[in-house]
Structure formats: structure tokens, C-alpha cells
Amino acid sequence: TGESHQQNDNAAANWEVRMSRSRKIAYYYNRVTKESTWEIPQGIDPTKIKGYGEQRDGNPQESGAGQIRASHLLVKHIESRRPSSWKEVRITRTKEQALALILAYRERIEKGETTLAELAITESDCSSSKRGGDLGFFGRGQMQPSFEEAAFKLEVDQLSEPVWSDSGVHLILRTQ
Ligand SMILES: O=C(O)CN(Cc1ccccc1)C(=O)c1nc(-c2ccccc2)[nH]c1C(=O)O
Numbered sequence: 001t002g003e004s005h006q007q008n009d010n011a012a013a014n015w016e017v018r019m020s021r022s023r024k025i026a027y028y029y030n031r032v033t034k035e036s037t038w039e040i041p042q043g044i045d046p047t048k049i050k051g052y053g054e055q056r057d058g059n060p061q062e063s064g065a066g067q068i069r070a071s072h073l074l075v076k077h078i079e080s081r082r083p084s085s086w087k088e089v090r091i092t093r094t095k096e097q098a099l100a101l102i103l104a105y106r107e108r109i110e111k112g113e114t115t116l117a118e119l120a121i122t123e124s125d126c127s128s129s130k131r132g133g134d135l136g137f138f139g140r141g142q143m144q145p146s147f148e149e150a151a152f153k154l155e156v157d158q159l160s161e162p163v164w165s166d167s168g169v170h171l172i173l174r175t176q
Pocket of ligand 1: 072082125143166
């Protein structure tokens, strides 16, 4: 409901992203409770956390030549090259079932009911799930061809149609 959404936004306002000097990776700090955690706090939409996706000095990370940044939500199926994930040790859903899930997620994101980052945390079969699906910057030649082709066609903030790779079926959001 909108109300719970509102609480979520308030709770997100108490958090900020900080850069760990020792491990050179982002962590999440709650100004009110003074707690810090490596993983995106439960139930918080990471895109509403101050500093999410920026570099330490607050400027969006500059990409190398020809690189883009994207997040994705991966739903694996029984024919995936590795039909296993943090979520499910043995994935048995069919390709049709995986596509139906991806289309339902896409509908909810397009309606503004949720965000890809928020859904990726609980629903993505990729290890990037805990980072809201963030894959960081990548250039051509780093991802599977079908994934790369779809990602590089996107404008910033554009959400892909379902994309098939050997890993499963993806929704891709270009973020930078
Ligand atoms: O395909 C395979 O044999 C196993 N993989 C590849 C993989 C496994 C771990 C980390 C990154 C990639 C995956 O199934 C996979 N692919 C991805 C992936 C695919 C396209 C873009 C980004 C990630 N994530 C995963 C994952 O388990 O977490």
C-alpha cells in the first residue's frame, strides 16, 4: 500500500551509503541507529538511499570509454547453464514459467509499484541480488553476447524487454 511505501521511504531516509576505506566497497550506515551493514538493509529500496550508485566524492562514477552501468534481475529455469542460485539450490521451473515471472515483474516496475533494485534483492537468481542487481560498469566483450547486445541498446534509465542468455531470462535496467 502507499502507506507502507511511505514508511519504506522514511526508513530509507535514515540510511546512507558510505565507502569503506579498508575494503574499498560501499556499506550502509543508519544515522539514527548508528548501525552499519555490508548488505542493503531488509525491505529498503536501495534507489532511495542517499548516495546509492555514487562514488565516494558524491559524483556519479565516471565510466571508462564506451562503458555503461546496469542492474539486472535474473530468473533461472531448468535449462539454465547453472540451474542453482542463493535462492534455490535446484531450480526446476520451466522457461515458460520463468518468462511469466519476468513479465509480471516488468509490469510491476513499469506501473511504478516497485523498482528493479528492490525486486532483485528478493527475486533475482544472480549473486548480484544483494546489491539490488547492480553489475557496475562494463564494456563490450565482458557479458554474454545476448545480454551485452540488449544492455548496450538501452538509454540510461530504460528497462529492457525480457532478455534470454545461457544463465536464464533477465530484466536489464541501464543506470549510467
Ligand atoms: O552461467 C553459468 O554457468 C553460471 N553463471 C555464470 C556466473 C556465475 C556466477 C557469477 C557470475 C556469472 C550464472 O548462472 C550466472 N550468470 C549471471 C549473470 C548473467 C548475465 C549478466 C550478469 C550475471 N549470474 C549468475 C549467477 O549464478 O549468479
